[in-house]
Amino acid sequence: MKHRILSTAIITSTIAAVFAAGWQFGHSSKPIISNAQAAGGVVTSPTASVPDRYVYYPGTEALAKEEIRVTACGTGLPAARRSQAATCFLIEPGNGDKFLFDIGTGSMANLAAMMIPYEYLDKVFLSHLYTDHMGDILGLWAGGWTAGRPNALRVWGPSGTTPEMGTKYAMDSFLQFVNWDKVTREYKITPIPGKVETNEFDYKIPNQIVYEENGVTIRSFPAIHAGDGPVSYSLEYAGMKVVFSGDTVPNKWFVEYAKNADLVIHEAFQTPQQLVDFCNQPPQLAWRTCCEFHTSPQAFGKVMSSVQPRHAVAFHFFNEEGTRYGIYEGIRETYSGPLSMATDMMVWNITKDKITERMAQSTDEAWSVPGTAKQLPPENGRPNPTTTFIDAGRWEPGFRAQDQMLDGHMQKYNLKDQDWRPKMYEKMEGG
Numbered sequence: 001m002k003h004r005i006l007s008t009a010i011i012t013s014t015i016a017a018v019f020a021a022g023w024q025f026g027h028s029s030k031p032i033i034s035n036a037q038a039a040g041g042v043v044t045s046p047t048a049s050v051p052d053r054y055v056y057y058p059g060t061e062a063l064a065k066e067e068i069r070v071t072a073c074g075t076g077l078p079a080a081r082r083s084q085a086a087t088c089f090l091i092e093p094g095n096g097d098k099f100l101f102d103i104g105t106g107s108m109a110n111l112a113a114m115m116i117p118y119e120y121l122d123k124v125f126l127s128h129l130y131t132d133h134m135g136d137i138l139g140l141w142a143g144g145w146t147a148g149r150p151n152a153l154r155v156w157g158p159s160g161t162t163p164e165m166g167t168k169y170a171m172d173s174f175l176q177f178v179n180w181d182k183v184t185r186e187y188k189i190t191p192i193p194g195k196v197e198t199n200e201f202d203y204k205i206p207n208q209i210v211y212e213e214n215g216v217t218i219r220s221f222p223a224i225h226a227g228d229g230p231v232s233y234s235l236e237y238a239g240m241k242v243v244f245s246g247d248t249v250p251n252k253w254f255v256e257y258a259k260n261a262d263l264v265i266h267e268a269f270q271t272p273q274q275l276v277d278f279c280n281q282p283p284q285l286a287w288r289t290c291c292e293f294h295t296s297p298q299a300f301g302k303v304m305s306s307v308q309p310r311h312a313v314a315f316h317f318f319n320e321e322g323t324r325y326g327i328y329e330g331i332r333e334t335y336s337g338p339l340s341m342a343t344d345m346m347v348w349n350i351t352k353d354k355i356t357e358r359m360a361q362s363t364d365e366a367w368s369v370p371g372t373a374k375q376l377p378p379e380n381g382r383p384n385p386t387t388t389f390i391d392a393g394r395w396e397p398g399f400r401a402q403d404q405m406l407d408g409h410m411q412k413y414n415l416k417d418q419d420w421r422p423k424m425y426e427k428m429e430g431g
């Protein structure tokens with residue numbers, strides 16, 4: 001475990017510099033913290049490595065048993081942009097489990113950069129059914145399948161006032177929407193990873209256990225956002241607690257069930273003025289968006305002052321020079337405790353002793369990382385979704401051109417003369 005330690009005092013006094021991201025990518029403007037911390041510790045010799053890194057390089061750190069790592073894979077708005085995807089938080093307790101809380105539009109690319117085998121990224125908890133919280137279920141479902149996930153996806157989410165407003169309906173309809181994709185990949189790749197196992201629970205029950213396995217307990221409680229159905233979640237592991245609001249206005253359940261948690265992630269929306277200036281909203285809509293369906297910065301601060309977390313995280317705003325100061329100042333009117341202004345790829349490590357905030361430095365060219373579980377090979381005997389009419393249109397010279405290369409591939413992997421290859425030629429016109 002190599003973490004930069006941020007004490008409460010340091011965070012409070014330097015947050016303006018820290019969240020401006022200048023230090024996160026090695027810019028010359030450094031926050032006002034001691035040299036040892038800024039540099040990640042003393043380098044003891046010319047050949048030594050930096051002893052306590054302040055950057056998280058995905059895939060390079062083993063988690064301690066009694067530790068939780070949280071990564072922001074999406075923190076922005078429905079109109080996702082390159083610098084910020086829509087909502088997605090990855091929570092990794094030290095037992096090795098991985099949980100996705102929402103998987104908003106654009107977040108899949110950030111998730112891929114975390115270098116985690118897809119076999120482990122199979123548990124998704126949806127706070128509600130807005131696309132900015134589930135849009136990239138598409139990418140995870142199909143992308144993980146093509147990248148070697150051997151298992152089905154498991155999705156948890158709330159019911160609605162009618163079956164059609166619930167998670168089960170959404171996921172069943174999702175599988176209809178992707179039917180062509182599903183049927184053809186089942187034939188081409190292997191069928192099991194295309195399955196979605198949905199666990200829908202009653203959105204109204206406060207603090208109910210919706211998941212309890214391997215020392216991890218996840219609970220849900222109602223949230224208030226645009227209609228019945230949305231929930232917030234808490235995750236407890238090794239005596240520590242992380243709470244994720246999803247989208248909500250300040251509500252009595254959150255204040256009660258997030259109390260004294262270790263890391264509390266709650267939405268803090270753009271200010272009404274920002275919605276007018278940056279989102280082209282009429283002023284009448286701006287105040288409703290900000291403050292009737294979402295949580296304003298001032299209200300976020302009030303919630304945190306009541307909840308008193310060890311560390312608060314504000315998300316669900318585009319975090320940039322034009323906006324972050326207005327939101328930060330609004331929060332500071334009502335809350336003075338430890339705070340992160342979230343942006344994508346921000347990482348928190350939580351132990352009983354300390355909570356650190358870092359930025360992940362990751363590759364833009366991430367490949368899927370192999371795990372130990374192996375995807376099954378294509379199933380024999382599945383009906384071919386391509387008809388002989390279409391197959392007969394394959395152009396033989398194009399296929400013959402790859403014969404030598406494929407012979408080499410089959411030889412290299414000791415593949416027997418499988419029946420697919422002669423058949424491929426048989427189907428060609430005159431073949």
Ligand SMILES: [Zn+2]
Nearest residue numbers: 130132133247
């Ligand atoms: Zn949202």
